[in-house]
Each structure stands twice: as structure tokens, then as C-alpha cells.
Amino acid sequence: MARGLLYAFISAFCFGLLPVLSKLAFGCGMTTFEILQYRFGFGALCLAVYFAIARPQLFRISREGLIKSLLVGAVFFPMQSTGFVGAVKYIPASTTALIIYGYPALTAIASAILFKQPLTKNITTSLVLIFSGCALVFCDAFLHSADYRGVLLAVSSMLGIALNFIIGQLLLKGENAQSVTFYVLLSSAIAYFAANTYLSGAPSNPLDLSSRALIISFSVGLISTTLAILFMYMAIEKVGSTYTSIFSCFEPVTSVFFSWVLLSEPLAAWQLAGAALIIGGIIWPNKKLLSKPIPPREAHSS
Template structure:
């Protein structure tokens, strides 16, 4: 149990460091699409090497699964990740991360509309908390005169990610999650490789090389592997609860590593967003615990 929860927290922290690494990449001369190329290509090579050594079954995927991962990884994921990086180019990492974390509310609402599902009281309260948290983040951005184009890119990234999550829920049925995720990352790497071509390795500075390696290892290979280890050990509900460490990590690391100022409005918004994500998962766990003894 403890190992699974530790994996969930570490995975969320790894994902939360993506905006920080993006900021460091921009500061040392890398652009958005090149960083994403490094992230997905290196992440793919590391994951494939790891699975080849430890779990070769994870490398096998059906032709149907290959087509589905090509759509998600080759088309949607590059658009979402590029918009995310473009937002980081002009606005604080904490603001980008907190705007992105409005996606659970959007996914819930869109899912209810598309599947004609009733939103219960618990989920309704959760939506209000997340919405209020994001409203505080937007207010903070306005009062600090944060670049509107950066906020717009963050909103586009969040919207595309919401659609991505809905598609994942539908397309991953009947597929092995770990294999599915691996090939989504692989097709994203292929898309960016085709878009940008091979980099001039001779012109890469040592700092750029470290940022590229960190992007492939930390918020990609390591984060994905730890996430699925957590889900296997404690289930998706617990893993979802501890995934709220992601925006918390970004806000804290942005202050400590990048020197970004932290404002009370940001902290209040982050607290509301975290509460809104945790609430429905706690309810789900309580229901499971009541059913389990029977």
C-alpha cells in the first residue's frame, strides 16, 4: 500500500516538473517544438528499452490499437503539448499549470453532455470548487497583467487535453493501459521528429542536453512508469487523489527554482482545485469500502 501511494506521489511530482523544465529550456535557447521532440523521443527510447528488458509483453500491440495510438499520439498530443509550451514561453509556470488543471471540470461536463449522464450533488460541488479555484487563478493573471496570449495558449492546451482525455476513455477500451500509453508517446515523438527533423547535435550546449534528457526521463518515462505502478498497487482512485500533487509541485518548484512570486490568490486557487479533484475520489473510495466487506 505504502509503495503504491509513494509511486503515485512521485509520478505526480514528476509530471509537475514539466513546466519547470520547459521554462529552463526557453531560458537556454530551446524552442517549444524542439523540447517536445526531445521529450517524446527520449521518453520512447527509455520506455522501450526498459520494457524490452523487464516486460516484453508490453511492447506488443494490435493493429487496431496502433491506429488508435497514432491518432492520439500523432495528432492530438502534439497539438496539446505545443500549446502548453507556448503558454510557458510568456506566462508563469504556476499559472499555466493551474489553468491546465481546470480540465477535470471540463471533462466531467463534456462527458455528461455527450453521454447524457446526470451530475450528482457530490460531483456538482467538485465542479464548483474547481471552477472557483480557476477563477482565482484567472483573476490573479489579470491583476498581475500576465500576457493574454500566454493565458490563451494555456486555455487551448487545457481544452485540447480535455478532448484528449475523453477520447482516451473511449479508445483505450480493450487495450492494455501501459502498452497504449507507450505507443501514444512513441507516435508523439515520431510526429515531432517529422515536424522538426533531426537536431544538429553539434550545436547543443551541455545545459540544453541536460534539459532534453530530463524532459525525456522525468515528466515522461519516469512519470508514466510510476503512475502505472501506482494504479497496479492501489487502484486508479487513490492514484487520482495523489495526482493533485502535480499542480502543487509546479507552484512550489516555480517559486524555488525559477524564483516566481507566489500570491495568496494562487494558493487559494490551487487549494480549491485540489479539493475539487480529491472530493469525488474520496466519495468513491468510501463507497468501495462499504461494499468490500460484503
């Protein structure tokens, strides 16, 4: 149990570093599409090395699963990723992370509409808390004259993440999650390589990057992509998806904290209050789970 929760915490920590590392990459003169090209390129490369060494069978995927993965990676995934990384170019990384974390509420509402999942009292309370937290974050952003482009990109990413959860449930059901992840990353890397080449007029060569930019790019691919995803699945294998989801609430906390430490972004009272409400909204529906034993079927799910 303790090991599984530790894996979940590490995964959330790695995901939470993405806006901070992206902000540092912009400081090196990289463009949005360059950052994303190297994020998914290095991410797919690291995952391929892991598969080749430890689990080569994960390279195998059905034709239908491959088509679905390519569709998600080349079309739906870029919708959220472009907005996410693009937003930190215009607004603080911490504000970006907190705005985007409104996606659980949107996902719950969409699931209630599309899949007829009931909105219980706990879930409704969760939605109110999350939306209230996002409202405080928006308020702080506008009080500080935040660039509207960054806010709109963050909102588009939030919508894209919610859409991807719905699309994933509809299209990728019954597929091996880790195999799908690799082909999603690979197709996203190819899509961003093509887009970056088209926009810049020439392919982007990692050897042309400065040593600092190369280290940051590789860190985004290794830490916020490969390690984040692998530890997430390791946590699910140990304690199940429900317990793993509880600890995803550490992701925005990581973003806000390291934005303050590494980027010297100020921590406003409104942001702290919004973060507390968002995290409370994420934890609320699951507050009783930690006191219950893990169902055997879920504890070994993947």
C-alpha cells in the first residue's frame, strides 16, 4: 500500500514540473512547437528504451489499437498539449496549472451527460469547490492584468484534457494502456515534428540546441512524460486507479511550489485559496477511500 501511494505521489510530482520546465525552455529561446516536439520525442525514446530492456512485449498492439492511438496522439492530444505549454509563455506557470486543474469538473459533467453517470452529492460538492477555486485563480489573473492569450490557451488546454478523458473512454477501452501510451507519444512527436518543420521551414535538430536547452528538453521528456506515466501505471498496479487518482492532487501543488522556487513567481493569497479549493474538490469524493481495504480486483488492475 505504502509503495503504491509513493509511486502515485512521484507521478504527480513529475507531471507537476511540466509547466515549470516549459517556462525554463521558453527562457532558452525555444518555441512552443519545439518544446512539444522534444517532449514527446524524448518521451517516446525513453519509453522505447524501457520497453526494449524490460518489457518488449509491450511493443505489440492490435491494428485497431494502433489506429486509435495514432488518432489520439496526432489529433486529440495536441489540442491539450499546445494550449498547456503555450499558456506558460504568457502567464505564470502556477496560474496555468491551477486554471487547467478545472478539468476534473468538466470531465464529471461530460460523463454525466454522455455516460449517464449520476452526479451524487459528493461529486456536486466537488464541482462547486473546483469551480470556485478556478474562479479565484481567474480573479487573481485578471487583477494582475494577465495576458488574455495565456488565459485562453490554459482554458483550451483544460477543455482538451477533459475531451481526451472522454475520447479515451470511448476509443481506447480494452487496449493495453502502456502500449497505447507509447504509440500516442510517438504519433504526437511525429505530428509536432511536422508542424515545427512547416512553421520554421527546416527540421529542428537537437544538436543545434544549447546545452541548457537540451538538458531542459530531455528533462521534460524523461521526467514529465516517461517517468510521470510509468509511475502512474506502477501505482495503479499496486493500489488501483482509485487510490492513484487521489494523489494526483499533488500535481498543482508541485507546479505552484516550484514556480515560486525556480521561477520566483509570487504566491498571491488568491492563488493559495484557489489551490486549496481545487485540491479540496479533488479529494472530497474520495475522502473515505483511504479507510477502506483495497478490492482485490482493483488492486491488481492495469
